[in-house]
Amino acid sequence: MVTTDFSYEETMEHLSLLANESLELWDLPAGSKARLINVSENETFLVEAPDGFKSILRIHREDYHTETAIACEHAWSRSLNEEGGVKTPNILPGRNGSTIQSATSTALGQKRYLVMFEFVEGSEPDQQDDLTGGFEELGEIAAKTHLHSIDWERPEPFERLVWDLDTVFGKEATWGNWRDGPNIGQQTREVLEKVEATVIERLTRYGRGTDRFGLIHADMRLANLLITKGETRLIDFDDCGLGWLMYDFAAGISFMEDDPRIPELKQAWVRGYRSVRPLSEEDEAEIPTFVMMRRLALLAWIGSHSEVDIAKELAPTFAPVSEELGRNYLASLA
Helix, strand or coil: CCCCCCCHHHHHHHHHHHHHHHHHHCCCCCCCEEEEEEECCCEEEEEECCCCCEEEEEECCCCCCCHHHHHHHHHHHHHHHHHCCCECCCEECCCCCCCCEEEEECCCCEEEEEEEEECCCCECCCCCCCCHHHHHHHHHHHHHHHHHHHHCCCCCCCCCEEECHHHHHCCCCCCCCHHHCCCCCHHHHHHHHHHHHHHHHHHHHHCCCCCCEEEECCCCCHHHEEEECCEEEECCCCCCEEEECCHHHHHHCCCCCCCCCHHHHHHHHHHHHHCCCCCCHHHHHCHHHHHHHHHHHHHHHHHHCCCCHHHHHHHHHHHHHHHHHHHHHHHHHC
16 A cells, blocks of 8 residues: 555654645634544545534555546535435535646655545444344445436446456455455465455356446445444445445445344344345345455455454454365355
């Protein structure tokens, strides 16, 4: 992610400086300041002003999305909010009227795209609570986004990420090769090689018909639902792109695939989904395959994002747990 000789900490300092210097691109209250609150694919800042104003600033990762791709993300998010029955955060245009701004860090020698979102009061569900209701709502929202995306007239040119076998397992995989992930011993690798081959075989047979492959959110986790005053908003469309529709469930259980509640949560998600859109038995039967596809993608992500806090936290056990999940998946198909 970092393409300079600066350390990770120094890079974050320079990006924080860039964030604050760039606030003048928007018509914000006097005294507004940006504070780094999250690092993943992008850097996310909370912008606060003395008068109580708040907003969220995203500095896009270098070379991850083009300006066209970001504009397509905004177009879909806005259309879902206006026509699709799914509430999403408003995007604040800059002084020049554009929702996409750009700025260059002289120190880093990088041009970055910047986007300002309205601040949405609310909280994400606590993972220690009963998540059944939350996953049923996730299923409903996923179905609404899928219904909308199937009929939505995409802007031209249209450019977004693709989440398919090539971009997850191919030579130029978006997040890298899962084999480069941390703590992958020979035994683990052998099991996961079998899992990868099985996923490829099954999804090749499953196919990419328009009723099962299309525009998806691709990161529809509970962490990306904000609930306030009885209203739920879906946030963070940064990974949205073309993929299998059922991949949205797999993304929904990212990093918690070994939670013993998953079978119950899957039932809740499917129940919510079917309350909005039909879901065939064949589609439901392939959900575990998408879970393993996503798990291997996350293993690659941890390997290629080793400086990010959540990657550091998960690195010691993620591969061994993935092996166990893989064994259980293969056994279920025997």
